[in-house]
Amino acid sequence: MLLAVSRIPEGSDTRLKAAQAAGLALADLNRRLAGILPRVLFAGGAPAGLDQALAALGFGVLALEPTEVPDDDQRVVVRRLDFSGGALTAWDAQGKEHRASGPDIALLQRGMRVSRNTQTVKTSERKLDVGRAVLSGGLLLTKKVEKTDVKTTETSEPFLLVQRRGDSDLILYERRIDYRALGAEMQPASRGNLEVVWRKLGALAPDRVDDRVARPGFVTGLPATSADPVDLALALVALDRQR
Numbered sequence: 001m002l003l004a005v006s007r008i009p010e011g012s013d014t015r016l017k018a019a020q021a022a023g024l025a026l027a028d029l030n031r032r033l034a035g036i037l038p039r040v041l042f043a044g045g046a047p048a049g050l051d052q053a054l055a056a057l058g059f060g061v062l063a064l065e066p067t068e069v070p071d072d073d074q075r076v077v078v079r080r081l082d083f084s085g086g087a088l089t090a091w092d093a094q095g096k097e098h099r100a101s102g103p104d105i106a107l108l109q110r111g112m113r114v115s116r117n118t119q120t121v122k123t124s125e126r127k128l129d130v131g132r133a134v135l136s137g138g139l140l141l142t143k144k145v146e147k148t149d150v151k152t153t154e155t156s157e158p159f160l161l162v163q164r165r166g167d168s169d170l171i172l173y174e175r176r177i178d179y180r181a182l183g184a185e186m187q188p189a190s191r192g193n194l195e196v197v198w199r200k201l202g203a204l205a206p207d208r209v210d211d212r213v214a215r216p217g218f219v220t221g222l223p224a225t226s227a228d229p230v231d232l233a234l235a236l237v238a239l240d241r242q243r
Contacts, residue, residue, distance in 0.1 A: 001044065001046070001063055001064070001065055002040050002042070002043055002044070002062075002063065002064045002065070002066060002225065003040070003041050003042040003046040003050065003051060003061065003062070003063055004038040004039060004040045004041060004061070004062040004063075004064065004236055005033055005037065005038060005039055005041050005054070005059055005060060005061060005062070006037050006038035006060035006061070006062050006236075006239075006240040006243065007037065007058075007059060007060030008033065008037070008059060008060075009057065009058030009059060011058075014057050014058065014059075015029060015030065015033075017057055018053075018054055018057055018059060021047070021050055021053040021054065021057075022041065022042075022046070022047060022050055022054075023047055029041070034221075035217055035218065035221045036212055036215055036217065036218045036221075037060075037240075038060070038062055038236045038237070038239075038240050039221065040222060040223050040236075043223040043224075043225060051063060060240070060243065062236060062239050062240060062243065064232075064235060064236065064239060066225035066226045066227040066232065067226055067227070069227035069228075069231050069232050069235045070169070070231065070235065071227075071228060071231045072171060074168065074169070075161075075168060075169045075170065075171045076090065076092050076098050076168050076169070076170045076171070077092060077093065077171055077173070077176065078090040078091070078092065078098075078170050078171065078172045078173075078176075078177060079091055079092060079093050079176060079177060079178060080177065080178040080181070081172070081177060081178075081179075081181060081197065082181040083181070083182075083200050084181075086101065086102075086204075087099055087100060087101035087102070087104075087204070088100045088101075088162065088170075088200075088201065088204065090170055090172075098167075098168075098170060100162050100164050100170060100204070101204065102204040102205050103165075104164050104165055104167070105162060105163070105164060105165070105201075105204060105205040105208055106163045106164060106165045106208065106238075107161075107163040107205075107208050107209075107210060107237075107238055107241055108160070108161070108162060108163070108198075108201050108202065108205055108208055108209045108210065109160070109161040109163070109210050109211070109212075109213055109234055109237060109238070110158065110159065110160050110161070110198060110211050110213065110214045111158070111159060111161070111213035111214045111219070111230055111233065111234065112156050112157070112158050112159070112214060112219075112230075113156065113157050113158075113159055113173070113230055114154060114155070114156045114230075115154070115155050115156075115157075120148060120149070120150055120151075121148070121149045121150075121151055122146060122147070122148050122149075123146070123147050123149070124144055124145065124146045124147070125144075125145055125147070126142040126144055126145070127142060127145050157173050157174050157175055158173075158174045158191070158194055158214075159171055159172060159173045159174065160172040160194065160197060160198055160201065161234060162201065163238060172194070172197060174190045174191060174193075174194045175190050177190075177193070177194075177197075179193040179196075179197075182196055182197075208241075210237055210241060212233075212237050213230065213233045213234055213237060218233060219233045222236075
């Protein structure tokens, strides 16, 4: 179970009292809580009753089980969209329609999904072998040398997440959407089109917009868990907004 802090109260001694309750040095607590909130204070093994102790000091406290963090298997991956009628109408890869009007939207988030692909490549080449040439009387001048390289490629794709009340979330990836329904607002590049969509979504629910997951350092500052770091970040922000 993760124990995260979403709010730090004012006061010169609140952090010291929190460190004492957590069994940490003040410097260690400050390091764990540095950066954009919420920050994970314990990725497991938190002292019993710490959540109540922190709440009593005025801290915002979140508890989250990484195995329960939703991922894209539980979301609708949008392929086509339309904003006519004052709402978002989206279609998935199977052509099923999904709708989100302003009241349906619980939260709008944006972020960046980074994918890494590691591939082992084996190559062989022939190289001059002087010793072999001497021993063979010049008949064998080269030897076969095999080389193994590990290549890692990284791709990143911005996305928008529409979290709906009582229904599956909609996730919109920059390069997976047909933007033609934007009409005259359609941009030459997919990044520009995603910004148009973000602006339109924000107009539907202007008080339910959060971009913390897209800010530098937020996702990378989370500890490694069984959940994907981006999905964990989205879940923490959503939980924080609910509280």
